[in-house]
Amino acid sequence: MIGGVCRWIAAVVLLAGLCLGLGPVSITAAELADELQELVDRALPGDTIQLEPGIYEGPLTISKGIILKAARAGTVTLLNRSQEPALKIEASGVLVAGLHIIDEAVKESPSVLVTSGGVRLEGLLIRTGSDGIVMRNADEGEVSGTTIEWGAADVRMADKGNGIDLYNSHSVRLNGNAIRDVHDGIYLENSDDTTVTGNRIERSRYGVHCMYTRGTLIRDNEGLLNVTGAMVMAVRDVEISTNTFMKQNENVNSQGILLYDAHDTLVAGNTVEGNRVGLYVELSTGNRIESNAISYNFIGIQLLESNDNRVSNNRFQGNVADAQARSSADNDLNGNYWDTFQGIDADGDGRSDIGYAINPFFQSLTGKRPAFQLFFQSPGMMFLEGLYQSERQSWTTDRAPLMAPPHLAEHVGERGQSGSATGLAGLLLLGGAGAMILMTRRRSI
Amino acid sequence: MSSSFHVAVREVKIGFRNPWAYSFMALFALFMLSLLLINAQGYATGYSGVTGTMLNLVLYLLPLMTLTLGSFSLTGDKEDGNWELLSTYPLGTWAFLLGKYIGLAVVLLVIVALGFGLTGLAGWIAGGGFDFPTYAKLLAFSVCLALLFLAVSMVAGALSRNRWQALTVAVAVWFFTIIAWPPVLIASLGMMPYLWIKPVLTALTFLNPAELTRLFTVVKLGGGSMLGPEYYDWILWIRKPSGTPAFLLVAALWTSIALGIAHMLWERGRRRV
Structure with a gap:
């Protein structure tokens, strides 16, 4: 229910952003989707892509070292309705910043899957129905300033995915992220020398x-x-x-x-x-x-x-x-x-x-x-504990x-x-008690 | 009903003339204040060290106070001949016991209110003390405890011939329900098959008003997870809003049964006289 409302609000906000950002020219989500994967595929390693505000349809795969940024943070949404990861990063040196990733389907694959080293994710907002960010064999990555929230309704905690999930990914830095309502906020397995600093994890x-x-x-x-x-x-x-x-x-x-x-x-x-x-x-x-x-x-x-x-x-x-x-x-x-x-x-x-x-x-x-x-x-237990004093030297x-x-x-x-x-309750009780005593003492009823 | 009211009013009046009531009142107030002083820096919210200590100290003092006040009041009437006098009036045992219960309850609740009132006020002035939900829960705990043990004290009073007997019974009941409860249960249940322990322990807890009230309060204070996975269903059940009326129902049932037993014992004594 709440997820639905949030999604609706998000959509309205995004639509507003879309109108503001693009002025009279409106581009539909479908057009933007084709455009995005094409745009990424066309780019050369080392290029920077500034995304105009709008809703882009996922999934998106990045297989070369590019920088993908929202022109203005918070105005670009990657919406994924497929069973694939919303964003798959397969090349090192990729930086993705300022995107909203809405991927609320409950599924096996994560919202963001990183399978190469040196990938940086900055200031993302991820609403996930599975794992937020999964890193597999991805050394020296970094996730910072990212918010990860659970986006699907009526899922038991045991069936939810993790916020950030690392496996065999060493020397990864996770800084200043906010993670809410997931299974494990940050899960590290077989991943050495990870730095986890300044994150805030709630209700997971x-x-x-x-x-x-x-x-x-x-x-x-x-x-x-x-x-x-x-x-x-x-x-x-x-x-x-x-x-x-x-x-x-x-x-x-x-x-x-x-x-x-x-x-x-x-x-x-x-x-x-x-x-x-x-x-x-x-x-x-x-x-x-x-x-x-x-x-x-x-x-x-x-x-x-x-x-x-x-x-x-x-x-x-x-x-x-x-x-x-x-x-x-x-x-x-x-x-x-x-x-x-x-x-x-x-x-x-x-x-x-x-x-x-x-x-x-x-x-x-x-x-x-x-x-x-x-x-x-x-009280009785504390009494009993007091009595039990044997073998004190082995305590x-x-x-x-x-x-x-x-x-x-x-x-x-x-x-x-x-x-x-x-204080007021105390005063009231005290007054009541006092009045009661005085009443019974003075008057003969 | 009106005869109950008269007995109750008389009981309240005698109660506040009774030096015992005042010494208990002073004791309770003193102990509540000292508890506040001990935790002068600490701020108490939910189930913590302060509230845990408070629960335990209330459990030590309040049931003993209630048991002695209640049973002495009943046996006092027997010893001083008040009951013989009252028997000449058209006054039923039910009306009498109910009046006694209500009157004594008023006296006890005034004692509790005074103690809590002082603590609440002093805490507020000193800038520490309890946050309101915790305070209210502890107050409710004390009131429930007093009312349940008052019902037990009626049984103790009806059972005893004089104040000395009443004192013996009261102290015995207090010791058994407060202090000896865990040792006795651990010793006796330890011999039972493993799977029996939890159900038997749960059932027995319903027989001990002190444990029943304490556990209910611990769960309501948010400390339910401390009781471990064994009692998960119970904790969930108590924590629901419907847990409170259910507990009140159990407490009311408890009180009625205890008063029923007191009535039976009193009637037996009446025939014997």
């Missing part, structure tokens, strides 16, 4: 999803309302820094950042707020998790069967449960701030002299019998927690004041 399954990658840099991205912000699996030497992942809490498998089978990875300076689990680490070794602000999650950090990781200088604040850990005793937890922990600092070095041990009781209980997850943070322990929260460069979300509504 995973924000950034890495599988079998090395040397990936994930920096300054924002994830909002996805199932998981950054899903980092089977990787090595990845850097995840100064990202913001918020409100990934709707799904029973939601996390802010997930590390699974990740090694020698740096997770630093991220803001992880309001997720189901802030930071989930499983079967991962040799990672450094530093200076992250992990706030208002249901669980701050979860360590499962992970060892030799260094977790330091993080700030855990306002989480329902700070931490859960199982079979993860050999990590170096040191100097984090846990707001529920009251330390003792006799020597005044700002670090507690007693450690903060993470009680493994609930985690091991629900690991064996997930049904008991119902007791999460119930995951922060040896010297910080006494005061560290100052972290943090992205501050929409965290307003309590507002007058609560």
Whole structure:
């Protein structure tokens, strides 16, 4: 429905653009379509094609190194109704900029397919019914300033395509893109040394999803309302820094950042707020998790069967449960701030002299019998956890927690004041209660 | 109905003369304010550390308060001879118990309102506190909890001969439903076949007003995903707008059954006298 309305609005806007741009001469879409593929085929490598405003019918294949630009950004639309990719790029050195690509059919082939290296895509707007941009064996490409949205109605998240999907494409740069309502926002598989910076991914399954990658840099991205912000699996030497992942809490498998089978990875300076689990680490070794602000999650950090990781200088604040850990005793937890922990600092070095041990009781209980997850943070459960103190030396322990929260460069979300509504409601309740007491005390009814 | 009203009015009047009501009121207000102070910097919205702690502390205090106030009121009438006096009037047990319930509910709700009113106002003035939807949900949680446990306290009061017995029963009920619930269930369900655990646990949760209300509130605060994939259908169901009336229906059913049992016990006592 919404897709339909959007399409209709898009069409009207485009028609308006068409009239404005071309003045009295009007060209129909069909004419433009033939013209476009012909235009591209006629061009020599290195040529620049400036497209006049209008709707061009796809599919379009670029098989030589040309530059294809909209004369004015946002006025040129490539409309594809076929089952083929709307735009197929088969030559290196191609630059496509400023186009709107409307490709809303639900199909197998992606909206933009890149199969050669060194291709640049800039400032595109893609409405897709499959994958937005797919790169196959395309090294050193770049996608920047591009918006990718899901364009088809009534498709379950599991059946949607990815926003940007890389396979065996190394050293690709993905900068400043906005991706909404797709399956995985950015999916990287077997693609090393990729740079993912300044992207914003919303309402998708995973924000950034890495599988079998090395040397990936994930920096300054924002994830909002996805199932998981950054899903980092089977990787090595990845850097995840100064990202913001918020409100990934709707799904029973939601996390802010997930590390699974990740090694020698740096997770630093991220803001992880309001997720189901802030930071989930499983079967991962040799990672450094530093200076992250992990706030208002249901669980701050979860360590499962992970060892030799260094977790330091993080700030855990306002989480329902700070931490859960199982079979993860050999990590170096040191100097984090846990707001529920009251330390003792006799020597005044700002670090507690007693450690903060993470009680493994609930985690091991629900690991064996997930049904008991119902007791999460119930008063009786906390009582029971307090009683369970056996084998304390094998618990995951922060040896010297910080006494005061560290100052972290943090992205501050929409965290307003309590507002007058609560205050007025409080006043009303207080007044009502007071009046009730006075009434019954004074008058004899 | 009018006799119920008279009993209720009398109950409210006695309630606000009762020093217990005021000490509980002071305790509740103090504890709500200290909770606000603990989280002075924190801003509470949805299911977070602050609201989680708040839920738990309310669960510790409010049911115990309700159980003692309610059961003491009933046994007090037995002990002080009020009930014998009232028995000489044309007053049915139903009217009496219903009046008692309504009157005590008013007293409890005033206590809760005072505590929440103070927190809301203080939070607003201090520039922290709760955002309104969270505040409203926590208030609704406390009200539901108080009303459900008040029904239980009627049973406890009808069951007991005097205040001492009532205190024992009240504390026992409180301990079992709040503290001992997970340990007892984990121990007993742990011996059952794996596949039985979830259905039995779900069914038993309906028997414990504290758990029922807590889980409903956690889900409504947006923390449902925390309960894991096992309860996905339940979470979806509660989160729908129709989840609220359904919960209210369950709560009403709960209250009526508890009052019915109280009525039965009271009638038995009446015949015995």
